[in-house]
Amino acid sequence: xxxxxxxxxxxxxxxxxxxxxxxxxxxxxxxxxxxxxxxxxxxxxxxxxxxxxxxxxxxxxxxxxxxxxxxxxxxxxxxxxxxxxxxxxxxxxxxxxxxxxxxxxxxxxxxxxxxxxxxxxxxxxxxxxxxxxxxxxxxxxxxxxxxxxxxxxxxxxxxxxxxxxxxxxxxxxxxxxxxxxxxxxxxxxxxxxxxxxxxxxxxxxxxxxxxxxxxxxxxxxxxxxxxxxxxxxxxxxxxxxxxxxxxxxxxxxxxxxxxxxxxxxxxxxxxxxxxxxxxxxxxxxxxxxxxxxxxxxxxxxxxxxxxxxxxxxxxxxxxxxxxxxxxxxxxxxxxxxxxxxxxxxxxxxxxxxxxxxxxxxxxxxxxxxxxxxxxxx
Amino acid sequence: xxxxxxxxxxxxxxxxxxxxxxxxxxxxxxxxxxxxxxxxxxxxxxxxxxxxxxxxxxxxxxxxxxxxxxxxxxxxxxxxxxxxxxxxxxxxxxxxxxxxxxxxxxxxxxxxxxxxxxxxxxxxxxxxxxxxxxxxxxxxxxxxxxxxxxxxxxxxxxxxxxxxxxxxxxxxxxxxxxxxxxxxxxxxxxxxxxxxxxxxxxxxxxxxxxxxxxxxxxxxxxxxxxxxxxxxxxxxxxxxxxxxxxxxxxxxxxxxxxxxxxxxxxxxxxxxxxxxxxxxxxxxxxxxxxxxxxxxxxxxxxxxxxxxxxxxxxxxxxxxxxxxxxxxxxxxxxxxxxxxxxxxxxxxxxxxxxxxxxxxxxxxxxxxxxxxxxxxx
Numbered sequence: 001x002x003x004x005x006x007x008x009x010x011x012x013x014x015x016x017x018x019x020x021x022x023x024x025x026x027x028x029x030x031x032x033x034x035x036x037x038x039x040x041x042x043x044x045x046x047x048x049x050x051x052x053x054x055x056x057x058x059x060x061x062x063x064x065x066x067x068x069x070x071x072x073x074x075x076x077x078x079x080x081x082x083x084x085x086x087x088x089x090x091x092x093x094x095x096x097x098x099x100x101x102x103x104x105x106x107x108x109x110x111x112x113x114x115x116x117x118x119x120x121x122x123x124x125x126x127x128x129x130x131x132x133x134x135x136x137x138x139x140x141x142x143x144x145x146x147x148x149x150x151x152x153x154x155x156x157x158x159x160x161x162x163x164x165x166x167x168x169x170x171x172x173x174x175x176x177x178x179x180x181x182x183x184x185x186x187x188x189x190x191x192x193x194x195x196x197x198x199x200x201x202x203x204x205x206x207x208x209x210x211x212x213x214x215x216x217x218x219x220x221x222x223x224x225x226x227x228x229x230x231x232x233x234x235x236x237x238x239x240x241x242x243x244x245x246x247x248x249x250x251x252x253x254x255x256x257x258x259x260x261x262x263x264x265x266x267x268x269x270x271x272x273x274x275x276x277x278x279x280x281x282x283x284x285x286x287x288x289x290x291x292x293x294x295x296x297x298x299x300x301x302x303x304x305x306x307x308x309x310x311x312x313x314x315x316x317x318x319x320x321x322x323x324x325x326x327x328x329x330x331x332x333x334x335x336x337x338x339x340x341x342x343x344x345x346x347x348x349x350x351x352x353x354x355x356x357x358x359x360x361x362x363x364x365x366x367x368x369x370x371x372x373x374x375x376x377x
Numbered sequence: 378x379x380x381x382x383x384x385x386x387x388x389x390x391x392x393x394x395x396x397x398x399x400x401x402x403x404x405x406x407x408x409x410x411x412x413x414x415x416x417x418x419x420x421x422x423x424x425x426x427x428x429x430x431x432x433x434x435x436x437x438x439x440x441x442x443x444x445x446x447x448x449x450x451x452x453x454x455x456x457x458x459x460x461x462x463x464x465x466x467x468x469x470x471x472x473x474x475x476x477x478x479x480x481x482x483x484x485x486x487x488x489x490x491x492x493x494x495x496x497x498x499x500x501x502x503x504x505x506x507x508x509x510x511x512x513x514x515x516x517x518x519x520x521x522x523x524x525x526x527x528x529x530x531x532x533x534x535x536x537x538x539x540x541x542x543x544x545x546x547x548x549x550x551x552x553x554x555x556x557x558x559x560x561x562x563x564x565x566x567x568x569x570x571x572x573x574x575x576x577x578x579x580x581x582x583x584x585x586x587x588x589x590x591x592x593x594x595x596x597x598x599x600x601x602x603x604x605x606x607x608x609x610x611x612x613x614x615x616x617x618x619x620x621x622x623x624x625x626x627x628x629x630x631x632x633x634x635x636x637x638x639x640x641x642x643x644x645x646x647x648x649x650x651x652x653x654x655x656x657x658x659x660x661x662x663x664x665x666x667x668x669x670x671x672x673x674x675x676x677x678x679x680x681x682x683x684x685x686x687x688x689x690x691x692x693x694x695x696x697x698x699x700x701x702x703x704x705x706x707x708x709x710x711x712x713x714x715x716x717x718x719x720x721x722x723x724x725x726x727x728x729x730x731x732x733x734x735x736x737x738x739x740x741x742x743x744x745x746x747x748x749x750x751x752x753x754x
Binding site: 094 | 423446447449473523556660703744746
């Protein structure tokens with residue numbers, strides 16, 4: 001997945017230390033694939049996945065909208081050229097003063113999942129559109145989905161009714177099937193819940209208009225994943241099944257699916273050792289770890305593909321760890337990673353599929369190590 | 378544990394957003410308590426716990442030495458006024474060019490746990506002192522201790538013999554009993570291993586001189602922990618038991634024990650909600666979470682004390698979560714946290730015992746949120 005442009009950049013520039021290189025051509029291809037797969041859905045790029053200005057500018061120029069998590073992300077999307085009408089404040093957890101600030105910046109679309117959040121928006125962004133997130137079970141997703149966001153469908157009805165009563169535009173329902181979701185049926189189950197909320201409120205004369213189908217679109221790590229086209233078909237079928245010929249406006253919020261496979265991290269083998277003479281597991285220490293950008297290896301959730309200059313020869317299982325003095329900074333230990341026996345201290349290792357959820361997770365300076373550098377080409 | 382000075386600072390300055398406030402008087406008291414409890418040990422402050430320049434300068438002025446994890450931390454310790462002879466490069470995972478850079482800066486004391494690392498030091502820091510870290514089981518520690526650092530005692534003998542053969546000073550043995558270690562016997566078990574390495578090499582005519590007893594000294598979170606004096610007595614007894622009247626030079630490396638209880642994080646309640654009408658668990662969302670400085674809540678390992686303006690009234694269990702759009706950004710869910718029923722959105726919450734391992738863990742900008750600010754007073 002390291003494109004020729006990325007390989008050429010690394011060969012020519014020889015950057016020192018670990019770094020991420022993102023190929024904008026891949027981002028463009030991903031955007032066009034989503035557009036083609038779901039032609040009737042508006043695409044809101046999840047800025048949190050990778051807020052590099054070059055990525056935001058490219059997507060803004062392609063016509064993308066933006067899902068943001070904070071006022072800072074709203075400002076980044078505006079700076080990239082997106083009009084306020086193309087920006088959603090998608091975090092269900094907002095300080096009231098941040099709601100006010102977003103409203104000042106022209107934002108009119110807000111996520112909620114409880115009446116308390118509706119109250120804030122009614123006070124500080126009067127008349128705005130709100131959509132209520134409903135809980136899903138997250139089955140089939142690789143990155144854990146807790147109950148942190150969303151509420152039960154029955155409560156979503158109350159929340160949206162409350163919004164309407166306060167003069168807000170009860171605009172729709174959102175859900176998230178869980179990140180790196182490879183089970184196509186997950187959208188079907190969530191859309192059934194969304195339709196139930198639509199139908200229940202319609203009986204009271206409240207007409208919802210929009211379903212925000214969130215993200216979850218996977219990127220390819222070690223296993224093949226269904227292509228955007230397959231997701232598009234599955235989602236369209238589910239919409240048709242649940243909403244008949246009254247399909248609402250829809251939104252998708254790809255993040256990982258938009259930029260994950262566009263980036264490669266260049267790393268270096270700092271040390272290879274064993275813990276005892278007769279130990280049959282090697283420990284391989286890289287110059288990047290859990291606190292330097294690979295936070296998604298938490299509980300070994302995301303398993304990245306590694307490319308080494310010794311590939312092709314015999315391999316043996318390794319424990320992979322980062323460079324810090326933190327014993328929790330271990331990437332893969334429960335399921336050791338097969339790496340070439342010939343791997344040597346100083347070798348350059350490419351970590352593929354790292355365009356999303358890496359740079360911004362990096363710690364500011366843990367153990368004195370600099371945050372992950374990024375080059376967008 | 379919020380001192381009057383910290384409370385006065387917060388009341389006067391009213392900083393916006395989450396922030397850490399560290400009281401240097403507490404750091405000074407902790408240093409003096411370690412010095413009194415272990416009068417024959419040199420104190421190497423673990424810079425990674427909190428590298429704030431004010432803390433490093435205070436400790437340098439008190440006579441502390443410094444345990445560093447990277448060239449950047451070495452430079453910080455030097456900038457704070459520590460002479461190179463008072464700095465240890467304590468990371469067992471070092472790039473060879475970083476060993477060279479440390480040597481140029483005057484560093485002569487290096488940690489190793491394998492022959493490969495010894496080779497780097499022999500090439501780039503000829504004649505330096507090395508100490509070999511041995512594995513311990515970490516039983517009794519609250520923060521997980523993996524097998525990432527150290528080697529079996531039998532291998533430590535080989536590693537130190539190898540160092541000697543390459544012209545290095547085979548200086549001693551180190552261990553780490555695991556962070557937030559409350560079992561006083563942990564040091565006894567580790568010192569038994571250290572003595573075995575000393576004795577085995579002595580038979581070959583190699584005389585080790587130093588035992589680095591690492592950190593692990595706990596700070597008080599929710600439960601009382603033994604005082605420095607109790608650790609001092611337990612460690613001295615164990616040294617006497619295993620080394621008789623030939624007690625070697627000793628080093629300790631407190632980090633959490635030096636600064637943990639000196640800091641308090643000021644946070645704000647952003648949202649309190651439920652997931653369904655009949656839900657009996659409230660979700661309390663703060664403006665700081667796992668990616669904003671509270672990384673040690675990973676797997677709910679460290680349980681911080683919270684102080685709210687509603688304390689004293691009736692409490693009920695809450696799930697505590699951070700402000701980001703990441704479903705993994707939940708602090709306490711498996712074991713919900715009892716908080717006052719009267720707790721209200723906008724309330725200021727103090728998180729105590731947060732002077733160590735918070736600011737530097739914070740992500741650069743996850744979800745657009747700024748890294749944790751710190752004030753050292």
